[in-house]
Amino acid sequence: MATLDSLKRALRQKAQATASSPKQPLSDTQYSDGFDTLVQGSGWMTYQDFIIPQLSELVASLFNSRIHISVLEIGPGPKSVLGYLPHHLRRKVKRYTAFERNGLFGTRLEEWLCSTSETESPLPCLERPPDIRRIPFVLEDNIGSGTGASYDDEKYDIILFCHSMYGMKPKHRFIERALEMLVERPQGGMMVVFHRDGALHLDGLVCHRMASFPTGVVRVADDDEVLDCFAPFIAGFVMRDVDADKALRVEQRKVCRALGRHEEAHPDHLLFSAPEVVVAFTQHAAALPELTAQVPVVKGDMTVKNREARLRRPASIIRPTEVRHVQQCVQWALKHGVGLTVVGGGHSGHCLWPNVVSVDMGAFDQVHILTVGEHGGDSGSGSGSGSLVVAEAGCKTGDIVRKTIAAGVTVPLGARPSVGAGLWLQGGIGHLARLHGLACDAIVGAVVVSVNTGQVLCVGRVPSQHRPAGAVRPENEADLLWAMKGAGTNFGIVVSVTFKASAAPTYLTRDWVVPLGDNLEARLRLSDFDKLVAGKLPRNCSADAYLYWDAGQLRLGVTMFESCTTGLAVAASTSTPVGAIWGPEDDSKAVDGVGLFEAEMYVSGMHGGHGGSKTSSFKRCLFLKGIGEANLVDRLVAAVETRSSPLCYLHLLQGGGAVNDIAAGATAFGCRDWDFACVITGVWPRDQDGTEAARSTVRWVYNVARDLLSLSSGVYGADLGPDPRDATLAAKAFGPNRPRLARLKRSLDPHNVLAYTCPLPKALMEQKLIILVTGESCAGKDYCADIWVSVFIGCTHKSLTARVVSISDAAKREYAAATGADLSRLLGDRAYKEQHRPALTAFFQEQVRQRPRLPEEHFLNVVRSAVDVDVLLITGMRDEAPVAAFSHLVPDSRLLEVHVQASGQTRRIRRGDHGGDDDSNDNNKDSNNSRSNLTALDHCPSLIFDNDTAGDDAAKRFAEYSLLPFFHEDLQELANMARPVPDFPCPGIEFRHVLGISQQPGGLALCTSLLQTHFTGDWAKVDVVACCEAGGLVYASALASRVDVPLVLIREAGKLPPPTISVIKPPSHISSLASNDSKEKRIEMERDVVPRGASVVVLDDVLATGETLCAVLRLLDEAGISAEDVSIMAVAEFPVHRGRELLRRRGFGRINIQSLLVFGGA
């Protein structure tokens, strides 16, 4: 399948060859028609599957950090991509400007952005009409030409370049120009470019993030009329002369048909490959010179082994020669918010990435072998006599093997000498694996530059002479060492690794090649190989198998490796299980570790040898058991039969033995239970790099991997990267260790500096907890917060991280800066703080008067400063109803207010006892023994803790019974049952099917049991459970029956028998999005069904805008039920819609609201 770029070249060549008349640009209509053919059908899929999700992810934190967002879009076409972002993001866009040179598009865009009586604008909260300029966006130099205007005063939070920057040359100049238009404060803006891959060269610019979508395709109807629109659009011009243009179109149709691919499923369409990239820049895009002035740079091109990586143009390749240089790279990346890649042996596709700085560790190429006396450790019981090998991160497998065997020891590594650190950090499967384990299992220590702080860290055993000056032991040393063993490319830049050594063996290798006539024979031979050969081998032997096609026939190649540390034994070893069934070997060799590199069958035996470096390859590796089983054999054979190039093959490397001795959770390499690692190897001649032949071979590898995945017992994480096709494979890598790895990624690489390595899951707990600890002065808030942190951290089976932060520190800082007060005393000296309290309060109030959003800013700053913890406890809040006020700012987190209260007497005693606990407002200072302040609050905290008893027992119990349950697996399971449904009920909305929980096996029972246990009141005191149709009804009836309380139904007017009472209900959030159901309705209930003064729990499935619940509360009010007697429970809450705030505004703020689940989406 040709790419759109190669089609463009071919169309242009055809025009050059056939038409002599001058060319002219497309008219607006021609451009518009061509554009429509491109985005219709599968072209839209690229938006849906890639561009929109990527954009949503990229801009989410920027949007969340701002109250308002201003956008400039350059060349949006007839619709803005922003219109497809989640609703909560779109609502933030207050200013929208577009440069759309095509007048037709400009008009369509304007119409689309305007709301009508029936439809809401996709950007519903614009403060003024969209500013659509029907002119091109031009460089400053052109302003004098009359085509542009001065943009000097214009600044935007987001700038988008859409549709491959059509018509803009040179592209980097336009990007640089637009970068000047990004806002700089409080946090810089972001520019995002969507572009077809292959043609975007932005040398010297460093991107914030970059993602690619290699599988994008465009499907065009194979129809003369359609192709006549499509071809000139792709070529970028038409002929001025009408006849010449007609003639050219006939020729261009032929070009399209020759290059486009026909698919069986769509015989009337032509398919073109349209790989796409999304590149995001910030104002740091030009920061490269700052780094290159400090560290050594690779001049000219650097050839890495991997062919995909070789085709990429990194921003720069740094070649550190000292550890300090690596630190400088990290510090620079952290300062500018950009990612880094690392080059080890250069064999993966992720060591170089476009517009990203790459750190080539090649200069760290020393191998040190230390005997017991030299490293001072114990002699160990292994065969390597306790020696250690310190290998620097630029060493290749061959360097280590060569140097160590000269000293009589070795490290279990892989099969190719040129492979680098990526191998031992991610696993490392070799011929000693069955005897000594994987390469990563031999790691006992490492020196790593932290990508969180830039510090040099020593973990595990690092002989003193190899510890860099200033290296420190990190707090989470054990975690980091664990992660290094199998997922070590994700957490820091490794400078060196310490391996425990084994005695160097010699090897006897023997090869057999067996032709396979048909599937039946393949099943038989592979079954024999698995059971009679591999299954019978002792640990010092391993057998590899190859399935390949050669000389017109499917073949099974087998190599047996026998290792021995006494040369004599090798010579004496003659009989083998293979020989017993297949006769004498075709070839045999006795070699040492270096000679072994050349003894691999694929290097010299298959297809005339793959070792001559005239081929390129692409591999993915899955772990298999039972390779002789018929269904597996059939798939393996089918894989080879459907190979896209004659040189493709499957390589099965034997595991078991020592690999399996180690528990899955003992190292990060969690896939241990397998007999064979199946390397799906796509190979093509090197001169076909970058062509369709190479692309189709990569597709073959992914297709085979997908086909084998369900039969596999895991996936090798090495070489999996940001390619979306790797995501399903990565989900099966690391076995049970993924949650722990996700947590470590978040704490060790919180800024995602190593963004282009194996994709780890985003976060273990989708529902991060933020607890606002409020309460009266000296009630013991700080004391309790500290105890609760210790309970979270001490909960070993959850391995949670938690921290307390005081929000009032920011105000104190600002106060100190403005008044000259002593900040450290304000923060730490209680008496001094008391002395300044009135002035501080007045100062803060004045600041809030001038900057009403200041509390939100402080809150967000505190949250952002602690993204690395699971539980954040915030003290010092001064705001009324903080959950209602702030939860929309952290829509992915569960926000709770825990109000600590104590009697006046206790507080008076404490005022003398322990300090540091009084940042709440002074109005609460009490003079009596009551805890009357709760009634003084005009809102209801989520939870209340009575802190009257001395000691920490009560606080601990409270945390265990009331806080830890938010991390119970059942809640996570319930969350997983609320299936996300993209683009429902309209594009851009990610709908959570909360009601669908009841359709899942066990869903209703789980949900009602959680509702029962999470209720903070006493069910015995509840008189009725009320609910409004339809969602609430399902859960409420099950809950009412479970807690044995009568149910009260609230229905649409007209469905209940009289007498009834009714109120108006605006449409719910989702109904309002579905255009056919956007009108106000009445809801009603039977008049006397709730006894006056009854205690009522109102249950709804969803709390979004809060309109439905408000209507229900008004109805209950009509029925004589006061808000004091009502509690609200919701199965799921969507804080972005600020439902709690609405309830509070409507006078229901003192009602307790509990939601089982919290979702960030719309």
Ligand SMILES: Cc1cc2nc3c(=O)[nH]c(=O)nc-3n(C[C@H](O)[C@H](O)[C@H](O)COP(=O)(O)OP(=O)(O)OC[C@H]3O[C@@H](n4cnc5c(N)ncnc54)[C@H](O)[C@@H]3O)c2cc1C
């Ligand atoms: C020809 C060939 C043979 C192979 N044979 C085997 C084999 O026998 N056994 C086996 O298990 N695997 C084998 N592999 C897979 C191999 O382990 C992976 O391709 C591995 O990622 C290559 O590592 P590298 O250092 O050469 O590549 P690179 O591309 O340089 O690095 C791979 C990854 O590691 C990261 N990385 C490298 N150095 C560091 C560092 N110092 N700190 C942090 N991150 C770092 C890179 O950023 C990249 O993400 C083979 C691959 C090929 C192409």
